[in-house]
Amino acid sequence: MPLPASSKPLRADAERTVRAILEAAERVLSENPAASMERIAEAAGVARTTVHRRFASRDALITALATWATQQFREAVEAARPDTAPPAVALYQATANVLRVKVSWGFAMGAFPTDAPEVERVHAEVLARCAQLFTRLRDVGLLRPDTDPDWARRVYYALIHEAAAEAPDTDAAVDALATRVVDTLLHGLGTRPAP
Template identity: 65%
Template sequence: MRDHDTEQTPGPGRARRADAERTVRAILAAAERVLSQEPGATMERIAAEAGVARTTVHRRFASREDLVSSLTVLAAQQLEAAVLAGRPDSAPPLVALHEVTAHVLRIKRTWRFAMGVRSDHPEVVRVHTDTRARCVTLFRRARDAGAVRPDVDPDWASRVYYGLIHAAAEDLAEEPAPAELDAAAARVVDTLLTGLGAGDRTTHRAD
């Protein structure tokens, strides 16, 4: 089990001291900032951004791979929390869609780099699988509620949804205000459901 631990802990049963915990957080946050702008940045650069010595980074993360891995796990956990906060399984479909979107947009913006890395860490895989499933379920509920066309492929719907979120996250500020998040989420949901076409929905199907 210890194989899956990415961060280094002092002793077998020992807990980390509070300041060390803070250091770890600082390093992860710094790594996200630096790597999102320069994916190949060195440990030196990350350490500097975090305000610690390079050796300290190596004390907490055995290798560069470990650091990135921890980063993806952290982002995945944040993502899961954001999705769950939107109550995708219990709230009315369209309400849930809006809430989930707003929450995910914030996380996606904050952990831009980490969310873009394909990780095979079991925890990350689990979260992505679960999230995908929740997404499909949500669209199914929306369909049953008559909000989504019956013939829409859930897989395609998910892809489109992810794509729209990605697009919307692009032009968000680094720390968007709640109002901005709401507006962006509304735009995403609106585009997702009605598209950009004019009123007549059959116009372009004439051919």
């Protein structure tokens, strides 16, 4: 899993340090969004000066954290092969993958800075991929022919958001929630008319 892009590539040990800091920041900030850089350094097992050397400010650290989570979000969607897998398979796999990212990186996924071009670019790419997938779902008959793919996508995002709030702690729980999200999207909650 690549780290956020910087002006120059990091050595392997420096990359491990940055990753440890980002992972610690996610854990610490999830518990206490006001936690200090010192607390994050302690959780990462590094000196406070190491955190400050890698991240000029708390805002820079949060931007890097959001960028990293965004990259994982993109990878989760891409791994579902939304353009080539059968649409129902792609929808389920994207759902399970994205839920895993949202649960593991909940603070970072909610901390998207408005002035981070990389975050905005990746979100635009993911939005385009999801729009294509929802058009495919409609075209193969998994969504009604009169379904607005944009509306369906927004409903789907809301379902994922709510499912992630349950914070499943095992792969089986994530898979069950993914199944519930997809079933709710494709079949709704109302009773089905008798044949």
